[in-house]
Amino acid sequence: MYPAVLNNKYIKNPSSVGIIPTCYDGGQKKSGVDIAPGEMLKAGLATQIEKMGYSVNVLPDEDCESHKPESEISVEGSNVLNLVWTSNVCKAHAARVEEQCRLGNFALSLGGDHSLALGTITGSSRVYGEDLCIIWVDAHTDINTLSTTDSGNLHGCPVSFLLGIETHPELAWMKPIIRKDRFVYIGLRDIEHKERKIVKDNNIKAFTMHHVDKYGIGAVVQMAIDHINPNLDLPIHLSLDVDAMDPSVAPATGTPVRGGLTFRECHYLCEAIAETNCLVAMDLVEVNPLLGDESAFNQTVAVGNSVIRCALGETLL
Numbered sequence: 001m002y003p004a005v006l007n008n009k010y011i012k013n014p015s016s017v018g019i020i021p022t023c024y025d026g027g028q029k030k031s032g033v034d035i036a037p038g039e040m041l042k043a044g045l046a047t048q049i050e051k052m053g054y055s056v057n058v059l060p061d062e063d064c065e066s067h068k069p070e071s072e073i074s075v076e077g078s079n080v081l082n083l084v085w086t087s088n089v090c091k092a093h094a095a096r097v098e099e100q101c102r103l104g105n106f107a108l109s110l111g112g113d114h115s116l117a118l119g120t121i122t123g124s125s126r127v128y129g130e131d132l133c134i135i136w137v138d139a140h141t142d143i144n145t146l147s148t149t150d151s152g153n154l155h156g157c158p159v160s161f162l163l164g165i166e167t168h169p170e171l172a173w174m175k176p177i178i179r180k181d182r183f184v185y186i187g188l189r190d191i192e193h194k195e196r197k198i199v200k201d202n203n204i205k206a207f208t209m210h211h212v213d214k215y216g217i218g219a220v221v222q223m224a225i226d227h228i229n230p231n232l233d234l235p236i237h238l239s240l241d242v243d244a245m246d247p248s249v250a251p252a253t254g255t256p257v258r259g260g261l262t263f264r265e266c267h268y269l270c271e272a273i274a275e276t277n278c279l280v281a282m283d284l285v286e287v288n289p290l291l292g293d294e295s296a297f298n299q300t301v302a303v304g305n306s307v308i309r310c311a312l313g314e315t316l317l
């Protein structure tokens, strides 16, 4: 058995994984991201994790349509879309993540678009409190506020809410917020002008692809972990957007950006985080099976499942 399966410092049942699928696509405009959890499971994710020595509980898919409000609210000075729907879905998802964490299980969320992180991270933070550290692996910073978002897509905004930089009464259920000194980015390369200012003004630690080139992925992951969790005595939640990987590695995603993490860089990153024995929850989001041809889709689903296994402790030897 792989060491990480048994040695996790924080979860009560280190060999139990709760898979929480939420097929939500309302945080952006391209359809298809909602069928990703089903495709990842169809490709054998649960069995693959079981073969590693875990017991796996696959929760039913959230009925996102049932959370759709009769009418949406508009926010003055913002073109934000689906605020109420996203809030409702994420609130329900947060309760499911919280439940898995309280049971002492590893909480694995499958999206869906990255707005889902409003729920995933709120869910784990309700259990682990302000100790919780976040590693956000993404091509984008996803830190727009309601007033800075040009697209109106909430999948570009979750970080501002999670860190308490932005608030809205509709999302008042999002508590507690995450400490900015316990949050770190890896893999950035497409940062909007206004987002750059938010990252700098709030002194948020970020390792872009420039840093990966300069120092190598090994040093970057070490520096990121040292920044949020130097003594390895705090729980970690990994939020992984597949667009962090290069489009040649994970092509079927809504907002691909060239120059991303290679296949091995992303796998190494997950292996190194597993080695901390501190990982308590993970999100895998933004796989869109409908973008690209069948081989692009199969490749992206397979690499998504593969990096999840690495984060859960799969090693090469």
Ligand SMILES: [Mn+2]
Binding pocket: 114, 138, 139, 140, 142, 155, 241, 286
């Ligand atoms: Mn993202």
